[in-house]
Amino acid sequence: MENVVEMINIRKEFPGVVANDNITLTLRKGEIHALLGENGAGKSTLMSILFGMYQPDRGLIKINGKETKISNPNVANDLGIGMVHQHFKLVDIFTVTENIILGSEPRKMGILDVKKAAKRIEELSKHYGLNVDPYAKIQDISVGMQQRVEILKMLYRNADVLIFDEPTAVLTPQEIEELMKIMKNLISEGKSIILITHKLKEIKAVADRCTVIRRGKLIGTVDVATTSEETMAEMMVGRQVSFKVNKYESRPGEVILRLDNVSVKSNRKHMGLKNFSLEVRAGEIVGIAGVEGNGQTELVEAITGLRGIESGDIYFKGEKINHLSIRKRIENGIGHIPEDRQKRGLVLDYSLEENVILEVYNRKPFSSRGLLNRAAIRNYASKIIESFDVRSGQGAISIARSLSGGNQQKLIIGREIELDPSLLIAVQPTRGLDVGSIEYIHRRLVEHRDKGKAVLLISLELDEIMNLADRIAVVNNGELVGVLDSSEATENKIGLMMAGVKRMEEGK
């Protein structure tokens, strides 16, 4: 069994951080090799080096035994290396064909030969069972299909080594199974695959070997079949990891939030949320499970007031709030940890203390008669920074932009929880964070629930929902498929519901 790819003693440094510190990785022909590590461990950097997007500071790369320099993606392509990126590199207004041929366009007398390319793409699509329409525009096709376009890009260029960067983040459990089948299919056709992921279950399902990276350093390469998930997790994090969050049974009280047949328009013309009804009580965590883009955004924006509703009613603490302004909803007790911390959650160019008063700057003691009260603001900020362990260069006057993602998130969570909202909406609260921060944030969310508040948790990580939520509501295509008690929820059931398969009675 020969080595198709060897990355030997790779070192890559960026200002202030060593992303890859002396890492060695080998890919055997015909294997699926997983690259495991937490967010920020250096996996993507390593693969970007393989794909020619970065140059290593030290170390060398051998392809099929020959030492080579991969100076740009074109060289990587010529060597037969292809990459399916986590964030798709697709041009929305171009067709599938145009996207695939970009950079290696077939020409006939100077003119683009789109027909020839489309034909080849159709053949490839059939051969590998990918089912893609060459003439469709990217903006009109589903996310799953877009991913298959990315795969086709590689196959069109005769890639033999395929790198998948966190491919399952945007797929339903069923689509994930399909992808696994496609990967096994590719292996049987003689390809070799590197799978970048932090999901242990998937590694166990398809990978042959797994290389674990932690904080830029190589921890080890293991044989997947003989290594347990717990061991791999420990290698990834550096200590024993408990997957369960310790929590008491919930003791739900009165209804805090009630959505009654709410329909909300999406950004495109159709309805993003359809006839959605749900209750959230004080003292419970309700999780919303679903694949990205199935109505969660519309749901959250409708509740917080960032988007209007077309029909139905929203009741908060018994009162109808359909037309209430965002500010009033915040004042009444709705807190929101937003999905995109840099877009919605923070004004990056403001200091920490300026960010902390974003919702309350016009209240006493932070201002009076239109004038800001710096001392009171400073105090408040310091309190939150300390109590939520927000690490920064200069404390309250640090600029938000200078904080790491984890600390930015902690600041936002601190700000929202400090407002003591009766309903705390948390959307993807731990996205992109290291395990330590994740555990911390989970703890605080449960704490908030235990204070007798209501928590609405929206997450794309099924594990997170199953760990934290007392009840789980599943959305598919804007509709509520069903609500499960956490005690009776299994990944399989939820997965089917996320794909819209099983409909269940609503109930506790």
Place this chain on the structure above:
Amino acid sequence: MWSVIEQIFPYAVVFTIPLLITALGGLFSERSGVVNIGLEGLMVIGSFTGAFTIYKLQEIWTNNPSVLWIGLLVAFICGVIFSLLHAFASINLNANQIISGTAINMIAGAITVFMARNITGSGNVRITKGFQPFDIPYLTDIPIIGNLIFKKTYPTTWCILLILFVSAFILYKTSFGLRLRACGENPHAAEAAGINVRYMRYIGVMISGGFSALGGAVIIVTYAGEFSGTVAGLGFLALASLIFGQWRPFGVLAATLFFGFASTIANVSQVIPSLAVIPPILLKIFPYVVTLIALIIFSKSSQAPKAVGEPFDSGKR
């Protein structure tokens, strides 16, 4: 009514052409992802360098029309070079593209008059003779459109129209065009496909520089006859045409024709009795008001290149 249209058509076209070529330049720049509001300044550069070259050469070869073509070529080249200022600032230094474009306008406006004063003292550079309008034989006999399109035309008009068709072809039928558009829509996708985004954007900006300068020079050799330090907002009107034309070559043609007509009507209204009844102020502000309205109408469904104006951070995921 028809005779009025026939009368003013050639003038409208003459006004449209510089606008068209400048807007086309802007199209290439924005399609590659770089906002260029310095089109006005680049036109002034072309206007000055063209006028200056022709003025100097006409002293030597007084009646040779090739002098005019040389002037146009020189203007084009100067425009390309001057646009490098904007390209470097926007692409390499990731400067704010609006500010950089404004700086271009100011520098062009100041330096050209400075130079002109050094040469002629008055700040205006007058050329002895520009292109003469001519009728194309045979084609003018075509009923209706013959008298309209083929009478009193300038060679530069046909030249620019040719450039328009070639540009449309390049943009949509060649791989260069595909790659250029990719850089403006999703530069990260282009980069991952192995395209050098910076290089493509340089080309886009340089084309805008050359084309705009050409536009400014065409004004000199067709209807203005002298460089006077400004192009009276034509560069901005070209930008408006680009938006109005939704970043497509033939859309831009329609938009610039529209503006050409509107401005011509405004200019000649006092002379033509049927138009003289409209208060001149309305005619003058008409193109600008219409642009505002168009901006509103197109705001929802704008076809602007998705990544235009955003500095490209290579390697950012």
Place this chain on the structure above:
Amino acid sequence: MKNFLISLLAVLFGLLAGALLMAITGHNPLEGFSYLLEGGLKNPERIGNTLATATPLILTGLSVAFAFRTGLFNIGAAGQMLIGGFCATAVGLSFDMARPLLLLVMVLVGMLGGALWALIPGILKAKFNVHEVVSTIMMNWIAYWTIYYVVPAYFKGEFLETESRRLPETATLKWKLLSDIFGGSYINLGLIIALVFVFIVGFIINKTTLGYELKAVGYNRHAAEYAGIAVNRGIILSMLISGGLAGLAGVVQYAGNASSIQIGILPSQGYDGIAVALLGANTPIGVMLSAVFFGLLYSGRGFMSAMTDIPPEISDSIIAIVIYFAATSILIERLLRRFKKPLSEKSKDPAGGKKVQS
């Protein structure tokens, strides 16, 4: 104080470029600059004129800087200045009141005119997301033609067709005492007004909840919206304030420095305001200092032009080059830092690209 250093560098480069321009067109730069300085500072009268020239620049600079801070590009200061100046002139020519009252009304009307002229781009941006660069430029030209036709129609000058009637002295901001202190220069109350507003704008931006809101909207409208701040209202308010400041610039120019309004010109102070704001790093004090610097360049050039034959456009050129450097120098500085570091490490980068992670 990094910004101050950058601005200083930009000024230096601009002046160097100016010197180069003078040299390659056959003039002596040292001579040129010394006459420039003389022209602006030689005696109290000239100093007064320099300050007076700077006055409208302070206000347009504040206008543009305020808009920048709140995330907006107000390229329409020229048009707002025209309209504001026109409104004030119209009032000054049409009404007869006690001087303090008249001047107050003129100032208010001027600010209102400028504010309303900026309102349209503001609404277009807030409601339709129309980029304010294009809309304000359109408004500039609409203002230009409006003044072009309305002034001769209603307020035609006695001697010149291209300007309005002259304002009677009582309807202007002229103040004999001040002029006398500065040896008879045309400095006027406008300077006092401008300085007052430097303070007011600074106060609003740094100390008030209004300033906090508008800056938040400017830095990140999504976060502002999320937090309950009324984004549309903020955008419109910012444009109104910015327009009002530019309108005030029109008042101090056309009813202070001059006594009439001219048609057929888009006041250069409008675009210069962008330069002033940029060089002043969008801070009120910075704006004030930049405006004085530009005032010096403009007011000294007449003398320089008379004594040498360097065209007066040298000042425009220097200013334009300064803002190019101001726009790019922030990053030139970063570039310099990047070049210093990789010298300590050998990077295997055959492509030679500057691919550094941010």
